[in-house]
Amino acid sequence: MIAQTWWMTHRQLKALLRQPAVLVITLVQPIVWLFLFGNLFRHIIELPGFGSGSYLDYLVPGVVVMNAVSSSMWSGMGVIDEIDRGTLNRFLTTPVSRGAIMNANVIVQAVSVAFQSVMIVLLGWAAGARFPNGAAGPVALVVASILLGTTFSALSNVMGMTLRQRESIIGLSIFLLLPLTFLSTAFMARSLMPGWMQAIASVNPVNWALESARGALAASVDWGTMLVHGSWLLVLAAALVWFATRTFRTYQRTV
């Protein structure tokens, strides 16, 4: 299965590398968020209790995480393309394991999320954002974004395989992206949120990613927060990949 996963991943990475422009274009949106929100909400940090040096420092993890969600939610489109083309059916009649097919899908998504996250961190840094712990904080942030991306790309793959309509993927993105991002600490400190929002944020995976990243980015690293939220995220990502692999059975009932 590991060899099969590698070859299936290799296939998609090669396709990705053939169109490097796509990766660059996907960066436009997070850059816009970074500079738009960075300027628009610049004075938020002056609110009592916000507690951050500069809003840009605070915003970079928010944009990294939002980008991970938004770009991974489109992953199911690729699955629908492969179903329409007959490629998925071709693979399903070879001995390749279903796990390898799904792993490859989420790994490719994880690789592109990792690339985008690193680029956003670097751009944020170039614009003046600073991270007190050297590389450790940004690395934790990128890892959290990968786990979050894996979660949402598996979810998007499930929707692609079961509903097989592009509209449903677009719907997923519209329905989930903004609420999940704004019901988290992406743009606003937790202590300044209304109580009900804080309650939702505590069960929001997007917020788990932020909490664990912010734990590592803090001047004094909060290992507890980082590890607890990071583990929840890891468990959720693994559960969704497993579920997505199981979804092949549902798919095969309808072919």
Added chain:
Amino acid sequence: MQIEAHDLVKTYPQGVRALDGLSISIPQATVFGLLGPNGAGKSTAIKILTTLARPDSGRATVAGHDVLAHPDRVRRAIGVVAQRSGTDPMATGRDNLTLQGRLYGLGGTDLKHRVAELLERFDLTDAADRPVRTFSGGMQRRLDVALGLVHAPAVLFLDEPTTGLDPEARTALWAEIERLSADERLTILLTTHYLEEADRLADRLAIVDRGRVVVEGTPDVLKGELRGDAVHVELRSTANEGALRPVIGGVPGIVDVTVDGRRVSARADDGAAAVPGILAALDRAGVAVATVTVARPSLDDVYLRHVGRRFADADRAISHTDDSDADTLVGAGTGGHR
């Protein structure tokens, strides 16, 4: 038997009964054709035999392995060329073939040689390193067949292999399929809605209608069962079937009369000799005739006899998108070779 299916039943969630007790047995090194109009259940049968779909009931073995109990063993033994291409358009032909080989556990120089050999054999060597999206329809289809052969399977499934190809590409692919069955002793299950294709390629064939096999045999035996020649009369206007049948049936030597709108078909031991009698009878009944043709029995006549309607009509009734296609294939089918 390399492929055996017993009583396969499959109903899709929307309540469409795609297979309704389909059974077939295919011995080794046979090209077996499943012939039927679009929607007859051919593709569903292939999906079950290639482990893609599961039947509601019934059982099947392929290359000696049960498709439900040991799908993995079946997958190792079969090559599948599905209706939809399934190639990766962004990857090159060579990459597509190499990946396919790796999924079967091949690798190293063996795989390299196998890929080169297949590219050569399917006349794709020059285009091998171009992305597949730049391939013509015929090249694309040849690559599909090559993909199905990478691991040298014992059984090959070809689902509508030449649909959408121009006549030249179709003939070339037919020659290649004939070579596969002759040289490599492959067992091939071929579905088609081209009568001519079934006639040319299949050692044995089964006509499928509404999810079950209505008749099975070699093309020659099936055509031989039809006595004599087919006589087709095209009328100037639609006739009353009940009134017309005894008129023509009364002509000496005429059997199996069917009336379908303006088209009347019948069988005669000697078609040419029967024509004057038919024309005289129609004239007496006051029915105006547009054309009369006499032909050797074709698979279309076999289809008409067993299913009760013309192949093209059945095809058109189910698929409104494919009219022009259906017309050309009947033209080909009534060409009159025995």
